[in-house]
Every structure is written in structure tokens, then in C-alpha cells.
Amino acid sequence: MYKILKKTQFSEKVFEFRVEAPQMAKKAHAGQFLMVRANEQGERVPFTLAGWNAEEGWIEFIFMVIGKTTEMLSTYNEGDELQDVTGPLGNPTELEGDRVVVLGGGVGLAIAYPVARTFCEQGKKVSVIMGARTKDLLILTDQFKALPLEGLYITTDDGSEGEKGVVTAPLERLCQEKAVDAAFCVGPVPMMKFSALTAEKYGLPIVASLNPIMVDGTGMCGCCRVEVGGKTKFACVDGPDFDATQVDWNDLRARQGSYRTEEGQAMEAYKEESCACHR
Amino acid sequence: MPQVNGKYKPNMKAPRTPYVEELPEERAQDFRPVDRGYSMADAVAEANRCLDCKNPKCVQGCPVNINIPGFIEKIREGNFGGGLDIIREASLLPSVCGRVCPQENQCEGNCVLNNKDRAIAIGQLERFLGDNATELAHDPEIKPSNGKKVAVVGSGPSGIACAGELARNGYEVTVFEAFFTGGGVLTYGIPEFRLPKKIVKREIDGLEKLGVKFEYNSVVGRITDAKELFEEQGFDAMYLAVGAGLPKFLNVPGENLPGVFCANEYLTRVNLMKAEKFPEFDTPTKHGKNVVVFGGGNVAMDAARTALRLGADTVTLAYRRTEEEMPARKAELHHAKQEGVQILPLVSPLEFEADENGFVSKVKLERMELGEPDESGRRRPHPVEGSEFEIPCDVAVTAIGTNANPFPKLAAEDVALNKWGYIEADENGRTSDPRIWAGGDIVTGAATVILAMGAGKKAAHSMMEALEA
Ligand SMILES: Cc1cc2nc3c(=O)[nH]c(=O)nc-3n(C[C@H](O)[C@H](O)[C@H](O)COP(=O)(O)OP(=O)(O)OC[C@H]3O[C@@H](n4cnc5c(N)ncnc54)[C@H](O)[C@@H]3O)c2cc1C
Ligand SMILES: Cc1cc2nc3c(=O)[nH]c(=O)nc-3n(C[C@H](O)[C@H](O)[C@H](O)COP(=O)(O)OP(=O)(O)OC[C@H]3O[C@@H](n4cnc5c(N)ncnc54)[C@H](O)[C@@H]3O)c2cc1C
Ligand code: SF4
Ligand code: SF4
Ligand code: FES
Numbered sequence: 001m002y003k004i005l006k007k008t009q010f011s012e013k014v015f016e017f018r019v020e021a022p023q024m025a026k027k028a029h030a031g032q033f034l035m036v037r038a039n040e041q042g043e044r045v046p047f048t049l050a051g052w053n054a055e056e057g058w059i060e061f062i063f064m065v066i067g068k069t070t071e072m073l074s075t076y077n078e079g080d081e082l083q084d085v086t087g088p089l090g091n092p093t094e095l096e097g098d099r100v101v102v103l104g105g106g107v108g109l110a111i112a113y114p115v116a117r118t119f120c121e122q123g124k125k126v127s128v129i130m131g132a133r134t135k136d137l138l139i140l141t142d143q144f145k146a147l148p149l150e151g152l153y154i155t156t157d158d159g160s161e162g163e164k165g166v167v168t169a170p171l172e173r174l175c176q177e178k179a180v181d182a183a184f185c186v187g188p189v190p191m192m193k194f195s196a197l198t199a200e201k202y203g204l205p206i207v208a209s210l211n212p213i214m215v216d217g218t219g220m221c222g223c224c225r226v227e228v229g230g231k232t233k234f235a236c237v238d239g240p241d242f243d244a245t246q247v248d249w250n251d252l253r254a255r256q257g258s259y260r261t262e263e264g265q266a267m268e269a270y271k272e273e274s275c276a277c278h279r
Numbered sequence: 280m281p282q283v284n285g286k287y288k289p290n291m292k293a294p295r296t297p298y299v300e301e302l303p304e305e306r307a308q309d310f311r312p313v314d315r316g317y318s319m320a321d322a323v324a325e326a327n328r329c330l331d332c333k334n335p336k337c338v339q340g341c342p343v344n345i346n347i348p349g350f351i352e353k354i355r356e357g358n359f360g361g362g363l364d365i366i367r368e369a370s371l372l373p374s375v376c377g378r379v380c381p382q383e384n385q386c387e388g389n390c391v392l393n394n395k396d397r398a399i400a401i402g403q404l405e406r407f408l409g410d411n412a413t414e415l416a417h418d419p420e421i422k423p424s425n426g427k428k429v430a431v432v433g434s435g436p437s438g439i440a441c442a443g444e445l446a447r448n449g450y451e452v453t454v455f456e457a458f459f460t461g462g463g464v465l466t467y468g469i470p471e472f473r474l475p476k477k478i479v480k481r482e483i484d485g486l487e488k489l490g491v492k493f494e495y496n497s498v499v500g501r502i503t504d505a506k507e508l509f510e511e512q513g514f515d516a517m518y519l520a521v522g523a524g525l526p527k528f529l530n531v532p533g534e535n536l537p538g539v540f541c542a543n544e545y546l547t548r549v550n551l552m553k554a555e556k557f558p559e560f561d562t563p564t565k566h567g568k569n570v571v572v573f574g575g576g577n578v579a580m581d582a583a584r585t586a587l588r589l590g591a592d593t594v595t596l597a598y599r600r601t602e603e604e605m606p607a608r609k610a611e612l613h614h615a616k617q618e619g620v621q622i623l624p625l626v627s628p629l630e631f632e633a634d635e636n637g638f639v640s641k642v643k644l645e646r647m648e649l650g651e652p653d654e655s656g657r658r659r660p661h662p663v664e665g666s667e668f669e670i671p672c673d674v675a676v677t678a679i680g681t682n683a684n685p686f687p688k689l690a691a692e693d694v695a696l697n698k699w700g701y702i703e704a705d706e707n708g709r710t711s712d713p714r715i716w717a718g719g720d721i722v723t724g725a726a727t728v729i730l731a732m733g734a735g736k737k738a739a740h741s742m743m744e745a746l747e748a
Contacts, residue, residue, distance in 0.1 A: 023497075023502055023503065024502055027501060027502055027503070037459060041553075041559060041560045041561055042560075042561050043552070043561035043562045044552070044562075068561060069561060083459070084459040084495070084496050085496060086457065086459075086496040086497075086498060087498075087501070087502070088501055088502070089498065089501060215544055215547055215548060215552070215562075216457070216458070216547065218457045218498055218686075219524055219525050219684065219685050219686075220522075220524060220525070220526075220543055220547070220684075221526070221541065221543045221544035221547050222525070222526040222528070222540075222541035222543055222544050223540075223541075223544045225528075225535060226535075227535060232528055232530075232535075234525060237525075237685050251535050254535075254536065254537055254637050255535060255537055257537065257637070258537035258538070258565075259563050262557065262558075262563035263563075265557075265558055265563075266557070266558045266561060266563070269558040270558075
């Protein structure tokens with residue numbers, strides 16, 4: 001069992017857990033992830049490592065409530081215990097170049113933040129482009145603002161915050177100004193796909209942190225397979241970062257949607273159960 | 280015991296003693312075990328058929344050379360504890376191996392009675408003792424602690440065997456396991472209807488009683504590695520038993536469509552994550568109407584029979600060769616057919632196609648014919664031109680083997696691998712790093728439980744020799 005030492009709420013749907021895990025804290029790197037199973041009946045869900053402290057023996061992850069598991073996790077409090085936490089998994093994020101841009105979209109911002117922070121700590125000059133459909137879905141804005149960034153660009157589809165439009169507009173400007181040497185992106189598939197196309201147009205190297213559905217997270221089951229450069233790769237052991245210009249995005253998107261119907265059923269069953277007897 | 284002039288005289292006339300099987304149409308509704316095994320009377324009747332050969336061929340067929348006529352004699356005498364003691368000299372997992380060994384190619388295939396299809400049911404007898412005689416057998420001697428520490432990586436049959444052997448000999452053993460529970464393939468791969476999970480749990484509990492520590496959720500190569508275990512945590516030796524790894528794929532178009540699974544995923548969702556109980560358990564799976572499974576081994580059989588239990592209308596097992604060449608245990612093929620799995624021999628998939636929602640809906644196949652034998656002696660299949668056809672399929676499962684597990688390099692950088700990524704180890708499991716041993720599927724490639732078990736036991740003895748020197 002893994003004890004929640006601290007729970008922080010960043011906005012209505014975004015939370016951070018600090019979890020006791022001394023050995024994991026010693027080995028954590030930005031870009032790596034955890035597999036979390038909330039309780040005995042729980043699914044194994046991946047979350048990116050958002051923070052860690054080897055001296056104090058904890059790790060952190062940030063999650064956004066989007067379905068059954070994250071909804072249920074949001075009801076956990078300090079002192080509660082998570083059934084299982086496995087990690088760190090996957091390869092740490094590495095990016096060549098002194099001037100980098102980090103693009104995060106939607107829930108992907110939870111992954112982009114620790115990566116941007118690490119780049120700052122490595123002494124790189126870091127720009128960040130945040131994107132979301134609308135203002136309420138922008139997460140971690142204050143945390144990003146607190147980093148020593150070269151520039152912070154915010155876009156929303158409806159213009160309710162920052163500039164109206166998508167992340168590729170600021171990316172294109174940075175490319176034209178030759179202001180960056182490499183890019184890292186994470187978010188919904190269309191956002192990563194168009195970021196990759198934009199970067200490719202300007203010859204800017206770009207990696208994407210992919211988020212397919214996972215079961216074991218240790219290279220055994222094949223669930224997380226993605227097509228990269230025409231080859232089958234396993235996001236959990238070969239990734240999660242890949243050259244974004246080589247990813248078969250349609251494939252990834254289709255596989256991510258494999259369980260949409262079941263996810264809806266799980267949420268409904270959970271809501272029924274939690275209002276009838278559990279609250 | 281049948282005797283003539285005070286000497287044992289085997290019952291030569293009786294056929295193999297049958298066992299009670301659940302009715303196929305009933306058992307395929309859920310995950311209950313397929314058969315109930317032998318009663319005490321059955322076991323004795325079967326033991327009474329053994330010829331007690333002077334030069335027992337059966338023993339040569341068993342990869343760990345269990346003294347088969349020896350334990351069978353004890354059954355005949357009604358000394359079940361004594362029988363189990365004999366098995367335990369060679370095997371630590373009789374309840375498991377009695378159920379899952381490919382007996383027809385090993386002990387029973389070698390039995391002198393086999394040519395008349397009357398081979399002694401050695402597997403059933405072994406399982407009978409493993410399941411029923413633990414309380415009658417001698418508890419193996421446990422040596423006092425010698426203060427030496429060994430790290431075992433992986434809790435499959437190979438890791439379990441190594442840990443058990445070392446713990447009994449006074450070693451302090453910690454097993455590191457990537458998953459939240461132990462057993463390896465015995466837990467997440469082989470289904471309940473073939474190997475009840477309570478048997479696996481009993482083995483793990485037994486190790487805990489011996490003082491073996493289990494560190495679950497611990498992926499060695501990530502959370503720790505050989506360097507740290509030796510230099511900071513004071514381990515004296517390490518056994519790598521991480522099993523086979525990444526699944527192989529067919530490399531045909533449409534293979535990544537939703538609804539196309541690799542068997543490891545399909546079986547893990549059910550066996551480990553209990554997807555058949557969704558939404559009570561959170562992990563979902565796909566309940567196909569028309570399921571097609573590719574492959575002809577035990578893994579393919581398990582996937583096909585799991586599909587039936589998840590409520591499929593039709594389950595088709597598509598294989599490149601014919602039934603005779605299928606590497607699965609004969610009993611599994613037989614049970615699968617009884618339950619309604621249809622065998623489609625001599626076909627190879629060309630492409631998976633999606634419906635309007637993007638989910639797999641049919642598979643295009645071509646017919647194959649068998650040509651000349653290849654190096655393994657099996658006749659190599661060739662495509663028949665112009666023989667393409669389609670069948671409907673809303674869930675497809677591929678079970679065509681695995682590649683090497685990627686973790687050994689991260690776990691122990693000095694351990695040499697062969698060109699396919701498997702660990703190089705000698706017959707005692709020694710690797711190129713003098714502190715590290717390895718065995719099971721990560722050395723041999725996907726093989727069998729008994730070989731993995733045997734390798735773990737052998738490595739334990741080799742380690743003890745090295746650490747005591
Ligand atoms: C490597 C990786 C890192 C991630 N890091 C973070 C993070 O730091 N913060 C965060 O909020 N989210 C992260 N995610 C996404 C997170 O795993 C999903 O949000 C979570 O599984 C949703 O579960 P749910 O039951 O609440 O929602 P569901 O209703 O089950 O699903 C909603 C969506 O989540 C995805 N999803 C569901 N189950 C899984 C699964 N087992 N594996 C992967 N995706 C799944 C599906 O594509 C689906 O569209 C990451 C995903 C991956 C693969
Ligand atoms: C579906 C299926 C059916 C089968 N049926 C039969 C059968 O009927 N008869 C038969 O004899 N054989 C059968 N086999 C084969 C048999 O199960 C294997 O040969 C055997 O389990 C190999 O044992 P092992 O200990 O080497 O590895 P495994 O059983 O694979 O165990 C390896 C363990 O190591 C863990 N691990 C992996 N990487 C790490 C890491 N980095 N750190 C920590 N832990 C790690 C894994 O999670 C796993 O628990 C079957 C296999 C499958 C998949
Ligand atoms: S271990 Fe397997 S091969 Fe050996 S006797 Fe038992 S069932 Fe037969
Ligand atoms: S070969 Fe057959 S008959 Fe002979 S000892 Fe072995 S099991 Fe008995
Ligand atoms: S999640 Fe199973 S192989 Fe990656």
C-alpha cells in the first residue's frame with residue numbers, strides 16, 4: 001500500500017497526490033511514468049511523475065478527472081492509501097539543444113509541467129506553449145508561470161484565455177524567429193500531430209510523449225503498441241517519447257478509443273454506486 | 280495391491296483410469312476447472328497398472344527426471360506422503376506441472392505402455408499427490424540462516440523454484456516482482472480453468488512461510504538494479520528469471536485496429552485484472568461475437584477457450600499448419616474442440632479490416648499447403664495462390680510467440696545476451712557476470728513450466744556451491 005502524504009487541488013478537476021515511495025523517489029526522472037491501481041478492483045492507469053524527493057522519500061503525480069478511475073481518485077484524501085504504485089517506468093525525457101519549447105495540451109499539461117521544470121533545472125532556455133479548448137480546461141497556469149521561462153504562450157480554441165487558436169500558431173512564430181532548437185509536445189492526438197507537422201516544416205526536431213492505453217506498462221502485453229517510422233514500438237518500454245514526425249497518429253487515436261463505450265459504463269456504474277450507499 | 284506369490288503384479292488389462300470432466304457445454308460458461316482429477320481410489324487403480332519397469336523410460340522423458348515408478352509405488356502402498364517426498368526430490372511444483380506439462384511428449388510419451396495408448400496417467404498421479412498429500416509428506420528440512428542474501432528477479436515458476444530451494448538452505452531471499460502479485464505466467468497467462476489460482480497462491484504462501492520476502496510492484500532495471508543490490512543492499516548473488524517478453528506480431532495491415540489483441544493482453548485482462556467481472560472490476564475487455572485466434576500453441580488454446588467463456592458465438596482457431604503440427608498439449612486441443620472451438624487449419628492472415636466505427640470486423644486469409652520439412656522437421660507451409668477468403672471477426676487474438684524481455688540489460692548491464700536478446704547462461708544458469716545466474720524463458724525463449732522450474736532449482740544449487748566456496 002502506498003500512502004498519500006499530501007493532496008493538492010489545483011482547479012476543479014485537477015489534483016496532485018504526494019505519495020510515500022522512498023525507493024521510487026531515488027530513481028525518478030522527468031518523462032517517466034507510474035502505473036497506479038487505486039484499489040483491489042481497480043484498473044492499472046498510467047500517470048507521469050510530476051515531482052519527487054529522494055531525501056524525504058516521496059513522489060508526486062498530477063491528474064485530471066476524466067473518467068471513473070480519476071473521479072474515484074479525486075475522492076481519496078491525505079492519509080488514504082493507494083493499492084499499488086509501480087514505477088518509475090519508461091525512458092526519461094531527453095532533448096538535445098539549449099533552447100527548447102514545451103507544448104502541452106489539455107490533460108497533457110500535467111505531463112508537460114514536470115518536463116518543462118526539469119529542462120529549466122538543466123539550465124536550458126525553455127519556452128512553453130499551453131493549449132486548451134477553453135479557459136476552464138487550462139491547468140497548472142500558475143505553476144508554469146512560476147518557472148523561469150523564456151516565454152509563456154497560452155492559446156484557447158474559443159479565445160476565452162490567451163490568444164484564440166491552437167498551439168501551432170506560437171510554435172510557428174518561434175520557428176520563424178529561429179528561437180528554439182528542439183520541441184517536446186504532449187496532449188491530444190490532433191494537437192501533437194499538427195505540432196509535428198509544423199515543426200517538420202521548419203526542420204525543428206520534435207518529440208512527442210505518447211499516451212496509448214496500457215495494461216502492464218512493462219513490455220509484456222503489447223496493448224501500448226504504436227507505429228513509429230513504420231515499425232511497431234511499445235510506448236511503455238521503447239517510449240513514451242518518440243520522434244513526433246514518425247508517429248502514425250491515426251493508429252494511435254483509434255487505439256486510444258478502443259474502450260470508449262466501456263469507460264462510459266464504468267463511470268455510470270460508479271456514479272450509481274457512490275450516490276446510493278457510499279456517500 | 281495386486282500380488283502373485285507375494286510379488287507385485289500389475290493390472291495389465293485395465294485401460295487408463297478415467298477422471299471426471301465437467302460437461303463441455305457447462306464448463307465453457309465460466310472459468311471453473313475442466314476436470315476434478317483423481318480420487319484416492321482412481322489414483323491407486325492407475326498406480327496398479329504401472330509395470331514398475333527396471334529401466335523406466337518415463338523417467339528419461341521427464342525433464343527433471345522424477346523417480347516416477349518410485350512415487351507410483353508409494354501410491355500403490357497407500358503411502359501418499361512418501362510419494363510426494365519422492366517427487367519433491369526433483370520438482371517443487373507437482374500440482375502445477377501435473378496439470379500443465381506436455382506429458383504426451385515427455386513422461387507419458389516415453390512410457391512403455393504408450394504405444395497401445397495406455398500410458399500411465401503420470402500427470403494426473405503427480406497432481407493427485409501435489410493436491411492432496413502435502414500434510415502427509417515430510418516437511419523439507421530447513422537449514423538455519425547462513426546470513427547470505429540472494430535477490431531473485433521474477434516470481435514465475437523459475438524464480439519460485441530458485442527462491443524455495445535457497446530459502447530451505449538457509450539463505451535470505453528477496454523476490455522482486457514487477458506485478459502486484461506473484462506467479463508470473465501461472466497467474467496472468469494460464470487461465471483458472473486449467474490452473475486454479477489458489478494452487479499458485481499456495482506455492483507463494485509456502486515461500487513466505489519459509490521466510491522469503493516479496494517486493495511487489497518492483498521492476499528491476501527501473502526501481503533498482505544489480506549494482507545497487509550488490510553494492511548498497513548487500514546481496515551476494517542474483518537470479519534473473521524475468522520470463523519471455525514482448526509479443527511478436529503478424530506484421531499484416533490492420534493489426535493495430537481496436538479489437539485486435541495479442542494473447543498476453545487478452546489473457547492478462549481476464550486472468551489478472553478480472554475483466555470478465557467488469558464493471559465490478561474496472562478493467563474492461565472486448566466480448567467478441569466472432570472471435571478468431573491465430574496460433575496453435577497452449578497460448579492460442581487458452582485465448583480461444585477464454586473467448587468462449589466471455590460469451591463468443593463462434594471461436595475459430597486459425598493455424599498455418601495442420602492439427603498434427605500444433606505445439607499445444609493434446610489435452611488442451613481436445614478440450615478446446617469439445618467446448619466448441621473450431622479449428623481452421625492451413626491458413627494465414629493477410630489483412631484485418633475495420634467497420635465504419637473503426638473496429639476490426641473481418642479478416643482476410645489465404646490458404647496454405649505444406650511443403651518440404653524445415654530444420655525443425657516440421658513441414659513448411661506455403662501460400663496457395665488465389666485462395667484468398669474472408670471471415671467475420673470482431674475480436675482477433677494473435678498468439679504467435681514472444682521476443683526477449685527487454686529488462687535484463689537495464690537490470691544487470693554486465694550480463695551477456697545472445698543476438699536475440701536472451702541471456703547467455705551455462706547449464707547451471709551461470710551468466711557472464713560471476714554474481715548473476717539466470718534461467719527460465721529469459722534464457723531458453725518461451726518454453727515450459729517444468730524447464731523453468733528445473734532451471735531455478737539447478738541455479739540455486741550452483742549458487743550455493745559458489746557462495747559456500
Ligand atoms: C504514459 C502516460 C502518462 C500519463 N500521464 C498522465 C498524467 O500525468 N496525468 C493525467 O491526468 N493523465 C495522464 N495519462 C492519462 C491517464 O492515464 C488517463 O487519464 C486515465 O487512465 C484515465 O482513467 P479514467 O478511468 O479516469 O478515465 P477513462 O474513462 O477510463 O478513460 C478516459 C481516457 O483515458 C484513456 N485511458 C483509459 N484507461 C487507460 C489506461 N489504462 N492507460 C492509458 N490510457 C487510458 C483513454 O484513452 C480514454 O480516452 C497518462 C497516460 C499515459 C499512457
Ligand atoms: C498463456 C500461456 C499458456 C502456457 N501454457 C503452458 C502449459 O500448458 N505448459 C507449460 O509447460 N508451459 C506453458 N506455458 C509456458 C510457461 O508458462 C513458461 O514457460 C513459464 O512460465 C516460464 O517461467 P519463467 O519463470 O521463466 O517466467 P514467467 O512465468 O514469465 O515469470 C516471469 C516473472 O518475472 C516478472 N518480471 C519481468 N520483468 C521483471 C523485472 N524487470 N523486474 C521484476 N520482475 C519482472 C514478470 O512479471 C513475471 O511475473 C504457457 C505460457 C503462456 C503465456
Ligand atoms: S514433471 Fe512433468 S514431465 Fe516430469 S513426470 Fe511430472 S508431468 Fe511428467
Ligand atoms: S515407463 Fe510407464 S509402466 Fe514403466 S515405470 Fe514408467 S510409468 Fe510405469
Ligand atoms: S503496456 Fe503492456 S506492453 Fe506496454
